[in-house]
Amino acid sequence: MDVQSNGKRSVLCLRYLNSRICKCIAILLVLLIARAIVFPFSSFDRIEENGLVVIGNRSPFCLDKFLEVPQIVWGLNNQKIAFARACLTARMLNRTLLMPSLSASLFYKEVERLEPISFDKIFRYEEFNPRCNGFVRLGRYMDVSNRTKPIKIPKGSGRKWTVERDLEQLKKYSKEPFDQSEVVRIEGKNPFLWHDHWPVKDYAKVLECLVLVDEIEKEADKVISRIREVGSEVRSKLDSSATGAKARMSLQPVPYVAVHMRIEIDWMIHCRKLEQRSKMNQICSSKEEIVNRVGNIIEMKTPMVVYLAVGDSLLNDSSISKGWKDGFVPLEKKKLGIDEIYQKYPYLVQSAIDYEVCLRADVFVGNSFSTFSSLVVLERTQKLTKTGVSNLCGTDVRWRSYAYNILGDSNGARRWIVDMSDLSLEKISYGSNDTSCR
Ligand SMILES: *[C@@H]1O[C@H](CO)[C@@H](O)[C@H](O)[C@H]1NC(C)=O
Numbered sequence: 001m002d003v004q005s006n007g008k009r010s011v012l013c014l015r016y017l018n019s020r021i022c023k024c025i026a027i028l029l030v031l032l033i034a035r036a037i038v039f040p041f042s043s044f045d046r047i048e049e050n051g052l053v054v055i056g057n058r059s060p061f062c063l064d065k066f067l068e069v070p071q072i073v074w075g076l077n078n079q080k081i082a083f084a085r086a087c088l089t090a091r092m093l094n095r096t097l098l099m100p101s102l103s104a105s106l107f108y109k110e111v112e113r114l115e116p117i118s119f120d121k122i123f124r125y126e127e128f129n130p131r132c133n134g135f136v137r138l139g140r141y142m143d144v145s146n147r148t149k150p151i152k153i154p155k156g157s158g159r160k161w162t163v164e165r166d167l168e169q170l171k172k173y174s175k176e177p178f179d180q181s182e183v184v185r186i187e188g189k190n191p192f193l194w195h196d197h198w199p200v201k202d203y204a205k206v207l208e209c210l211v212l213v214d215e216i217e218k219e220a221d222k223v224i225s226r227i228r229e230v231g232s233e234v235r236s237k238l239d240s241s242a243t244g245a246k247a248r249m250s251l252q253p254v255p256y257v258a259v260h261m262r263i264e265i266d267w268m269i270h271c272r273k274l275e276q277r278s279k280m281n282q283i284c285s286s287k288e289e290i291v292n293r294v295g296n297i298i299e300m301k302t303p304m305v306v307y308l309a310v311g312d313s314l315l316n317d318s319s320i321s322k323g324w325k326d327g328f329v330p331l332e333k334k335k336l337g338i339d340e341i342y343q344k345y346p347y348l349v350q351s352a353i354d355y356e357v358c359l360r361a362d363v364f365v366g367n368s369f370s371t372f373s374s375l376v377v378l379e380r381t382q383k384l385t386k387t388g389v390s391n392l393c394g395t396d397v398r399w400r401s402y403a404y405n406i407l408g409d410s411n412g413a414r415r416w417i418v419d420m421s422d423l424s425l426e427k428i429s430y431g432s433n434d435t436s437c438r
Pocket residue numbers: 141142143144145146
């Protein structure tokens with residue numbers, strides 16, 4: 001019902017009417033339409049009761065008011081979080097978010113080389129609004145009628161700009177007279193650096209509406225089928241027993257583990273600093289530590305192919321494939337013969353493909369202080385929750401995730417889920433040694 005009334009609402013909303021009148025007309029019409037569709041024969045009382053429920057549950061997007069945010073920058077996962085935060089900010093202001101620019105490259109300081117790329121080059125725009133219907137909404141610049149001048153909101157910064165002040169500001173701009181303006185434009189820094197006011201489950205809801213465009217999705221499919229193909233060859237070589245043959249006959253795809261190995265020089269410098277600052281020694285993991293802890297995971301059934309999701313700078317480093325326990329077959333892009341797939345694309349797309357490969361892996365192992373790993377685990381936890389299992393940390397569940405930087409049972413990596421009831425995204429954006437599983 002909401003889908004239908006949504007479409008009608010935007011037609012009915014006359015742009016130049018005062019927003020309050022518009023709202024009232026829209027509500028009345030929605031009530032009437034809802035009544036006609038849902039309860040053609042029932043009594044009037046019931047209808048009103050139900051009509052009100054409908055109004056209460058939806059966000060009033062009919063007003064065609066927009067929020068504009070600065071270009072979204074940095075790593076893929078910083079960008080995803082920043083995007084979700086911009087959506088949630090728009091939701092709070094009762095506005096539609098104007099489709100922001102993402103950044104195709106990873107230059108941190110050289111702003112002129114940030115290569116803006118439109119959101120819909122990476123994620124499907126047509127898929128986003130239906131999936132997030134009633135929660136948040138994206139709009140296009142051509143939807144703006146420019147009937148009033150945009151209002152600019154300067155984001156404060158510095159020590160004095162507290163979470164509370166930030167929230168006050170948002171509240172102020174959601175009220176009169178600011179709520180009358182067609183476009184509100186937040187100026188200043190990248191949304192990743194804005195204060196956070198929302199629970200993890202709200203972020204998860206937005207992230208679920210992000211679907212890769214077909215071209216990128218297809219590349220990820222190719223990578224995954226190549227991994228499974230090699231896995232199947234490995235199995236038939238290592239395991240020629242009757243059960244092995246039977247397994248090969250079955251149509252079950254061959255499982256794989258994805259390990260997000262963060263050992264590049266820049267990360268090592270960053271994580272050592274982080275360790276010093278937080279007086280903790282669980283942030284950096286050496287290559288040897290990763291290999292050992294993945295090898296010691298007790299639930300792991302061998303032979304198993306291990307996809308190494310590593311940064312470009314490690315692709316020529318053959319040592320990442322050494323030292324693995326018997327039964328573990330490490331694979332990287334070159335060995336799989338898929339590095340050309342990646343070379344066709346800018347950083348952001350490469351990262352999006354690797355993210356998908358990690359998200360869909362049977363087992364994922366990452367670093368709990370990496371935003372990339374943490375977001376992968378957030379989405380895997382969300383998927384797992386939907387299957388209805390009672391113990392998300394159980395040993396026999398699907399889509400298990402582990403953190404190699406935290407010691408778990410039998411000297412293996414620690415089981416890891418994201419606490420979906422957490423009230424802020426802090427642990428995910430900045431990392432934590434709490435993996436919510438014993
Ligand atoms: C409003 O302005 C934006 C940005 O300048 C432009 O892209 C858009 O086409 C304009 N809309 C209309 C209806 O003129």
